[in-house]
Amino acid sequence: MTTVSLPTRVLGAGGPRVSALGLGCMGMSALYGEADRAESIATVHAALDAGVTLLDTGDFYGMGHNELLINEALRTAPAAAREQALTSVKFGALRTVEGAFNGVDGRSAAVKNFAAYSLQRLGTDHIDIYRIARLDPDVPVEETVGAIAELVQAGHVRHIGLSEVGAETLRRAAATAPISDLQIEYSLITRGMEAEILPTARELGIGVTAYGVLSRGLISGHFAPDRALAPGDFRSLSPRFQGDNLRHNLALVEELRRIAAAKGVTVAQIAIAWVLSRGEDIVPLIGARRRDRLTEALGALDITLDAGELAAIERAVPADAAAGDRYPADQMAHLDSER
Numbered sequence: 001m002t003t004v005s006l007p008t009r010v011l012g013a014g015g016p017r018v019s020a021l022g023l024g025c026m027g028m029s030a031l032y033g034e035a036d037r038a039e040s041i042a043t044v045h046a047a048l049d050a051g052v053t054l055l056d057t058g059d060f061y062g063m064g065h066n067e068l069l070i071n072e073a074l075r076t077a078p079a080a081a082r083e084q085a086l087t088s089v090k091f092g093a094l095r096t097v098e099g100a101f102n103g104v105d106g107r108s109a110a111v112k113n114f115a116a117y118s119l120q121r122l123g124t125d126h127i128d129i130y131r132i133a134r135l136d137p138d139v140p141v142e143e144t145v146g147a148i149a150e151l152v153q154a155g156h157v158r159h160i161g162l163s164e165v166g167a168e169t170l171r172r173a174a175a176t177a178p179i180s181d182l183q184i185e186y187s188l189i190t191r192g193m194e195a196e197i198l199p200t201a202r203e204l205g206i207g208v209t210a211y212g213v214l215s216r217g218l219i220s221g222h223f224a225p226d227r228a229l230a231p232g233d234f235r236s237l238s239p240r241f242q243g244d245n246l247r248h249n250l251a252l253v254e255e256l257r258r259i260a261a262a263k264g265v266t267v268a269q270i271a272i273a274w275v276l277s278r279g280e281d282i283v284p285l286i287g288a289r290r291r292d293r294l295t296e297a298l299g300a301l302d303i304t305l306d307a308g309e310l311a312a313i314e315r316a317v318p319a320d321a322a323a324g325d326r327y328p329a330d331q332m333a334h335l336d337s338e339r
């Protein structure tokens with residue numbers, strides 16, 4: 001392995017410097033059907049080798065499976081790559097034995113309990129960025145963030161992040177402790193955070209780690225309308241992947257494909273490059289589960305979109321062009337960012 005460096009970006013006023021693309025590892029353990037373990041680990045190794053330094057996970061992705069996978073990938077990576085890697089971990093989601101989501105727990109004692117288990121599974125002595133996946137509506141954000149701040153004081157966590165919270169929660173959290181980044185869905189077809197949340201994050205010096213940049217594969221250019229989805233695949237429940245919504249959304253992808261073809265790049269690369277173009281404070285997380293997808297995604301870093309190309313992309317996919325909500329109704333209800 002030859003670890004090289006990619007372009008980097010800094011998360012927030014006091015956050016870490018990370019590669020301009022991060023690797024989101026969720027799909028290697030959950031939500032998008034079966035993943036090949038050996039290929040998943042090879043993908044993490046290839047990402048580290050290419051210079052990716054940010055690995056995003058959640059303790060509930062496969063109920064610990066994803067953290068154990070990252071542990072193995074880091075243990076078996078060359079020391080130089082391992083030392084550069086930063087872990088971004090989400091916690092708080094409660095699961096049933098059957099795997100259903102069963103609420104969220106942001107109480108101080110729970111935060112410390114989640115962290116103890118994550119450190120053990122990851123096999124590390126600290127987590128680089130720690131965040132609750134969804135705001136606990138029954139616990140003031142000050143308590144949850146305050147508990148992570150105590151973990152920072154104790155050296156178990158380096159930075160505090162947030163996930164899918166709105167502007168008011170951002171302000172309350174930032175008044176409690178320094179926040180490195182907000183993780184939130186952001187793509188050509190998910191632009192809700194542009195109105196109030198992004199300006200607030202910028203005002204407060206909070207960076208953004210953007211997920212769903214390919215809208216979970218929908219705007220990757222690889223999603224076929226007749227694709228068979230495994231039981232439990234998030235996309236079999238997502239409004240954007242159903243019936244007429246799916247047909248409408250894939251028609252938008254064909255518009256993007258024309259623009260991508262004219263530039264000699266792929267649809268996924270255009271979609272990722274567009275998010276990269278939205279500001280130096282935004283770091284897209286790429287949900288690649290295979291090395292070929294990773295290579296494609298990293299190619300977006302070589303693309304510069306000029307004003308004419310950006311305008312053509314916006315014409316092809318206007319801000320509110322998508323059909324269907326980004327989560328099923330019961331999950332939309334947990335999004336502080338959508339209130």
Ligand SMILES: NC(=O)c1ccc[n+]([C@@H]2O[C@H](COP(=O)([O-])OP(=O)(O)OC[C@H]3O[C@@H](n4cnc5c(N)ncnc54)[C@H](OP(=O)(O)O)[C@@H]3O)[C@@H](O)[C@H]2O)c1
Nearest residue numbers: 024025026056211212213214215216217220287288293296
């Ligand atoms: N904070 C939160 O609430 C939250 C929520 C969700 C995710 N996340 C984080 O964000 C990360 C990324 O999210 P995501 O996986 O939903 O986003 P995504 O990058 O929009 O979608 C990933 C899916 O797109 C498909 N794809 C096709 N071409 C690709 C390419 N060149 N590169 C990468 N993927 C390609 C893959 O599906 P196939 O493999 O099926 O082709 C892959 O599973 C997650 O891994 C997780 O760490 C955070």
